[in-house]
Amino acid sequence: MEHLPEVAVCRLGHRPGRDDRMTTHVGLTARALGADRVVLPENATDAARTARDITDRFGGPFAVERTESPRGVVRNWDGRVVHLTMYGLAVQDVEDEVRTTLVDDREPLLIVVGAEKVPFEIYEAADWNVGVTNQPHSEVAGLAVFLDRLFDGAELDRAWEGADRRVVPKSTGKEVVSVEDEPADSTPT
Numbered sequence: 001m002e003h004l005p006e007v008a009v010c011r012l013g014h015r016p017g018r019d020d021r022m023t024t025h026v027g028l029t030a031r032a033l034g035a036d037r038v039v040l041p042e043n044a045t046d047a048a049r050t051a052r053d054i055t056d057r058f059g060g061p062f063a064v065e066r067t068e069s070p071r072g073v074v075r076n077w078d079g080r081v082v083h084l085t086m087y088g089l090a091v092q093d094v095e096d097e098v099r100t101t102l103v104d105d106r107e108p109l110l111i112v113v114g115a116e117k118v119p120f121e122i123y124e125a126a127d128w129n130v131g132v133t134n135q136p137h138s139e140v141a142g143l144a145v146f147l148d149r150l151f152d153g154a155e156l157d158r159a160w161e162g163a164d165r166r167v168v169p170k171s172t173g174k175e176v177v178s179v180e181d182e183p184a185d186s187t188p189t
Contacts, residue, residue, distance in 0.1 A: 004099070004109070004151070005079070005102055005107060005109070006036050006108035007035045007036055007147075008108065009026065009027075009030040009035045009037070009111045010073050010113065011023055011027075011039070011044065011070065011115065012070045012071065012114045013115030014043055014044040014047070014115055020044075022138070023041075023047040024047040026139065026143060027047055027048070027050070027064060029143050029147070030062075031055060033144055033147035033148060034151045034158065035111070036062065036063065037063035038051060038062075038063075038064055038065070039066070039067055040064065040066050042067060044066065045066075048064050056162075057165055059160025060162055061161060061162075071119070071121070071122070074110065077108075080101060080102060080105070080108070080109050081110045081125055082098060082111045082112065082126060082128045083112040083118070083126035083128070083129045084139065084142045084143060085131060086136060086142075087134065088130040088131035089128065091130050091131065094128055095150065098128055098130075099150060099152070101127075113139045113142070115139075165178055165179060
């Protein structure tokens with residue numbers, strides 16, 4: 001698959017106390033499944049801190065930003081915009097068009113993920129309103145499926161830079177090892 005230009009994720013809103021875990025998982029999912037950065041609302045302090053901490057420990061590159069105006073980020077985005085919504089066109093019907101457009105136009109992509117009710121201006125600003133099923137479900141699940149489809153699974157084999165630890169894949173049990181304790185040629189890509 002040809003390399004895509006920058007892919008960023010923007011979380012539209014954040015209700016402290018109610019959305020803490022969900023906003024954190026938007027950031028972690030964006031990082032783990034191939035996005036280059038996440039833009040979180042200014043009041044999502046803990047979510048931003050967690051995403052930065054995970055990037056520091058498990059590798060990057062991945063940038064975490066906060067903004068007073070997520071809607072302003074969408075309005076001023078210089079590139080293409082995908083808004084993930086249950087009311088959008090089926091992901092399987094638009095994924096090739098989105099990927100081809102990004103590769104051909106070499107424009108960055110902003111993936112918009114809502115929190116509370118999304119204002120209509122976001123639907124209008126989007127180049128694509130995309131639904132991962134047209135059923136109610138988690139915005140984190142929608143983001144994960146969309147990113148996997150966008151990158152055609154290539155993000156699953158990503159090499160991470162600057163990690164100080166990594167998870168050892170196992171059929172049972174948990175193992176995390178320090179990268180500095182491993183021989184240089186044993187780290188999977």
